[in-house]
Amino acid sequence: MSTYDDIKDLKIQGASEIAKVAIIDLNSYGNHITEVTDKNEFISKIEIHADKLKSARPTEPMLQNCLNTIIRSLKETKSTDIIRIQKELYMHSKSEILKIKDNMQKIVGYGISAIPQHSIILTHCHSHNVANIITKADPIKVFATETRPRFQGRLTAKEIASKGIDTELILDDEVVDIIDQVDIVIIGADAITKEGVVNKVGSRMVAEIAYDHKKPVYVAASTLKIIDKIDIEVRDSDEIWEDAPKKVKIHNYAFDTVPYKHIKKIITENGLVNPKNIKF
Ligand code: RUB
Numbered sequence: 001m002s003t004y005d006d007i008k009d010l011k012i013q014g015a016s017e018i019a020k021v022a023i024i025d026l027n028s029y030g031n032h033i034t035e036v037t038d039k040n041e042f043i044s045k046i047e048i049h050a051d052k053l054k055s056a057r058p059t060e061p062m063l064q065n066c067l068n069t070i071i072r073s074l075k076e077t078k079s080t081d082i083i084r085i086q087k088e089l090y091m092h093s094k095s096e097i098l099k100i101k102d103n104m105q106k107i108v109g110y111g112i113s114a115i116p117q118h119s120i121i122l123t124h125c126h127s128h129n130v131a132n133i134i135t136k137a138d139p140i141k142v143f144a145t146e147t148r149p150r151f152q153g154r155l156t157a158k159e160i161a162s163k164g165i166d167t168e169l170i171l172d173d174e175v176v177d178i179i180d181q182v183d184i185v186i187i188g189a190d191a192i193t194k195e196g197v198v199n200k201v202g203s204r205m206v207a208e209i210a211y212d213h214k215k216p217v218y219v220a221a222s223t224l225k226i227i228d229k230i231d232i233e234v235r236d237s238d239e240i241w242e243d244a245p246k247k248v249k250i251h252n253y254a255f256d257t258v259p260y261k262h263i264k265k266i267i268t269e270n271g272l273v274n275p276k277n278i279k280f
Pocket of ligand 1: 152190
């Protein structure tokens with residue numbers, strides 16, 4: 001199986017992890033390129049491979065932004081020697097990965113500061129940023145939605161429970177039933193767009209319910225996820241119902257957009273940011 005397949009099939013999930021793995025794959029692909037005669041030919045192969053990786057999850061600006069930065073930097077090189085350019089590819093790849101890790105560390109720090117002591121938290125799907133914040137913040141209880149159809153909420157529940165935190169997995173449809181017990185909602189993001197924050201389908205419902213019940217919604221996301229607008233990935237209907245009758249149409253959008261009206265703050269590497277102050 002290729003990295004493309006692993007990303008497409010959700011063996012690797014979550015925006016930050018997808019971006020990191022794709023960068024590693026691009027670097028490794030570049031280091032195995034032989035029989036090219038010049039820099040342009042090398043970069044054009046890299047671009048084709050990067051486009052394929054990006055197409056595995058079209059709603060992932062962090063993946064797109066990081067790969068684009070690497071390619072842009074490669075294009076600026078004065079080197080003509082392919083071995084030298086391969087070394088530069090390695091350096092640019094390393095620098096993007098460090099940026100992702102560094103941002104995540106800062107987001108965890110700011111995230112902890114946003115969570116009052118002894119809180120009950122609700123989260124949706126599985127976000128590496130959110131899971132890190134929650135485990136460090138040590139809340140008294142966490143509700144995790146199961147997150148149909150791929151059940152990433154089980155990953156969240158398993159990870160958080162393994163740290164000794166009281167964890168309860170709930171049906172996505174139960175959010176409205178437990179929201180009054182919750183102090184704070186915290187979700188991750190795949191994209192920060194002009195229209196709102198794009199995250200796993202169901203995020204908009206969770207945020208709207210929280211807003212109606214006067215519970216603050218925080219989004220933990222690196223600014224590497226900023227993009228003007230993005231197409232929402234449509235996934236295979238089999239994920240929802242494998243042998244559905246042919247006449248039944250199935251809708252399987254992977255993500256939805258949470259309007260900024262429903263978000264209190266975005267936890268970025270620069271601190272707790274009012275969505276109005278995000279620069280596009
Ligand atoms: C995962 C998802 C996560 C964000 C957060 O969706 O919606 O909330 O990707 O990412 P999927 P991060 O499981 O379809 O990839 O891990 O960077 O916080």
